[in-house]
Each structure stands twice: as C-alpha cells, then as structure tokens.
Amino acid sequence: MANQLQIPKQKLAKPPLTIHTLGDRVLRQGSKQISGINDEVRKLAAQMLQTMYSSDGIGLAAPQVGVNKRLIVVDIDPENAARPPLVLVNPAIKQASGDLEVDQEGCLSVPSVWADVRRPARIVATYRDLNGRPMSLEASGLLARCIQHEIDHLDGIMFVDRVENQIALAPQLVQKGFSVRDVQLRS
Structure with a gap:
C-alpha cells in the first residue's frame, strides 16, 4: 500500500531526531495543523519512526522531537515486521467511550x-x-x-499531567531528575 512507510523496525546507533524531555517548553505548545502532505512530511514521519524504534517506543508525536506539527506515529507491535506502523496526520478523537480504563503509561519524554x-x-x-x-x-x-x-502531546499535554496519584508519581520524577513543578494537573 502506498500509504505505508517501509521503515525497518530496528534500533539505530544514532537516531535521526532528538527526543525532548519533561521540562522542555516545546512539549507544552499546541501544534499546528499540517496543510499539505508532501515529501517533507513523509520524511519527518520516517525519521520519527526510526527514532521511536531506536528508543523502544510504541508511539511518538512531532512535538517530542521539537516539531510543532500535528503528526503522530504509532506501532503497538514493534517486534512484528509484517505489521506496518500507523502514521496519523492531523489526528483528532471524534468519539470516546464512556467506560474508562486505568493502566500504566510511560513516555519517551519522561524516560523510566x-x-x-x-x-x-x-x-x-x-x-x-x-x-x-x-x-x-x-x-x-x-x-x-x-x-x-x-x-x-499535540495539545501540550503529557501523561504525567493526567496521573491522579501525584503522591506516588512525585518520587519517581525526582529520582529520574525531573521537576514536579513541570507537571500541569488535568483531569
């Protein structure tokens, strides 16, 4: 299929992009819509995938690599070479179920x-x-x-902002060298 990027699912010694971490202002800005999809956008998506795979991630948003555009890449099965990753340009959630689930999350911008x-x-x-x-x-x-x-991430929100148990989160952040002040609580 022409829409799919053929990116090897492998770690690179030197990924093409740098991932910004909690505390970097670029992570708190709203991202701009992508008006036209061209080779530049496709190249960015490919580089994001290479960077994500190199960092053992399953998702990456453009703001995490310092690009203020509404672009995300996702691959929840990075070990399966036959399953292509998803590239979503200008994604939006149109519908969400009323039933909620609680599960563990991590983030390449808040490692460990x-x-x-x-x-x-x-x-x-x-x-x-x-x-x-x-x-x-x-x-x-x-x-x-x-x-x-x-x-x-495209809206400047990080998963630590959505953690209800801030008492459990705070020591983890401090231990990994992050400031609790960089968390912006949301419901």
Missing part, C-alpha cells in the same frame, strides 16, 4: 517513569494518511491508549 492513567477504553480517531486521504480508525485497548497519549 511509569504511572496509572485513566482514559476512555474505546475511541474513534480521524486523520489523514500520507497520501492526504481522510481516514477513520476505531481503536480499543493499548492502541486506543497510545493514540490518546500521542494526541495529548
């Missing part, structure tokens, strides 16, 4: 920190593919969680 986050169990996301076609995707489980987590 894990905490419980409550999110809708099922979503419907709309986006454009790499050919500019409008798409819709129903997701549940880990895929739904990952898409919601990455779309949050």
